[in-house]
Amino acid sequence: MCGRYAASRGPEDLAGVFEIEKWDSEEALAPDYNVAPTKEVYAVLDRPLKDAESPRPVRQLRRLKWGLVPSWAKTPEGGARMINARAETVHEKPSYRRAFATRRCIVPADGYYEWVTGAAERDLEVEGRKKRPRKQPYFVLPADGSVFAMAGLYEFWRDRTLPDEHPLAWWATCSVITTEAETAPLAAAPAEGPRTLADIHPRMPLMLTPDRWDVWLDPARTDVDELRTLLTPPPTGLMRAYPVSTAVSSVRNNGPELLKELEGPEEGTLF
Secondary structure, eight states, rough: OOEEEOOOOHHHHHHHHTOOOOOOOOOOOOOEEEEEETTTEEEEEEOTTOOOOOOOOOOEEEEEESSSOTTTTTTSSSGOOOOOTTTTTTTTTTHHHHHHHEEEEEESSSEEEOOOOOOOHHHHTTTTSSSSEEEEEEEETTTOOOOEEEEEEEEEOOOTOTTTTTTTTTEEEEEEEEEOOSSSSOOOSSSSOBBBHHHOSSEOOOBBOOOGHHHHOTTTTHHHHHHHGGGGGGOOOEEEEEEOOOOGSSSTOGGGGGGOOOOSEEEEEEE
C-alpha cells in the first residue's frame, strides 16, 4: 500500500521534470516529508484550461486532496479510506473506473514509507507478551534519486450544500494506484533487513517510468484494455530502501531529518 510518503520538490523543479505548462505560484505547497492521507498534495495532469479558447489538454500542476471522493458520493467522508486503488481491479471498481478511463494523474514524490514488524517483536506478539509490535519504518525511493512518479487518479466532487461561488463548493481529490511489490533484489539493499520490496510489504505504489507519462496522462485515451497495459510494474532493480527513524510514525513530525538513512534498524525493531 501507500499510506505515507515524502514530497520535497517545489513547482519549479517539478515543472522541468514533467514539462508542465501551467501552475499557480500562489498555490505552492511547502516541502512535506511526512505526507499523510487527507493532506493537499501535488498532482500532474493533462486537462483543458477553464474558459480557454482551445480545448486542447494542458499539462498542469494542481493541488489535490489525497483521498479520492467519487463524483457520485453523497458525502466526502469516505475519502480518507480511498487513498489507494489496486492496479488489478481499478478498471472495474465503481469508485475508480470512471476516473481510470479519463482522469488519470501522476503524484510526484521523493519516495514512500513502509513499516516492517521486527522478528523479535513478532515473536513477543505471538507469545502474547506484547499487543502492539514495534515497527521499523523504511524509506523506499528510486535508486538514482529521480522523482518517484506514482500512478494516480483524480476526481471532482460537488458539495451541493454550498453555493457555486463558495471556495469549498468543489473538492478535487486523488488516489494512488498500487501493485504487487517487487520480489527481485533491491538496488543497494541494506546490510540488515529486507532484501526485496516484498519483504517490506506485499504492495507498493505503481511507479510510472518517463516513457509512459504522456500516454498515461492523455485524457483522449479511454480504451480500458490499452490503459491496463500501462499498469505493469516498472523494470526491477530501480528501487532502493533504507531504515529511517521511527519518528516518521507520528504525523506530527515533519522535516528533512525523517529521510536520514540509519545504519540499521532501531533497537527493538530488528528485522
